[in-house]
Amino acid sequence: RGCGLLHTDGRNPGSVMNAVRLLREYETVVSLDLGSYRPEKGAIIEAANVVIASKAGGAGAFPGDADDPVAQTRRFLDGGATVAGVTLGADGVVTGSRTENGGIPVHLPAFRVANVVDTCGAGDCFHGAFLWAYRAGRSVWDAARFAQAAVALRIQHYGNVAGLPTTAQVEAFLAGAMQEPAPPTANP
DSSP: OOOOEEEEOOOOOHHHHHHHHHHHHHEEEEEESSSOOGGGGGHHHHHHEEEEEEEHHHHHHHGGGGGGGHHHHHHHHHOOOEEEEEGGGOOEEEEEETTTTGOOEEEOOOOOOOEEEEOTHHHHHHHHHHHHHHTTTTTHHHHHHHHHHHHHTTSSSSSTTTTOOOOHHHHHHHHHSOEEEEEOBBBB
């Protein structure tokens, strides 16, 4: 009780679905980090409120749209997710929501940084920052922008934990970003 968010990568799908069934009674938001696709994760994809896939995860889920993260995002939304997206590494993220922007997914370019030293854990940083910002009431676009800024700061330092920025650091980065991402576009 009182669990507002369950975030999973879908490992141990049976256990995850048991948790989902228990937490649905309490209106818990279920979030899936689809780093890689396996058919066993299908039930989790269908049950998740938030699905954010990697390039590989989105392509694996929808092989017919393997090179189209906008179509993949639409399909996650059509499949039941309230919020969906596909992370594209240095190329940014495609994100969409049933309740924002008319349900149309948009591409947000990544912030460019000159001193990339360690990208290990960048995806986890994105997911954590996105979910924090989204659960704090930010729009999907603003949550994705916040998460991209967190990643831009994180990858300039070594260490998955040591390199994580604070909220204040992310806000300062966003306030003074030399290179703002371009306005969202429909296609990456």
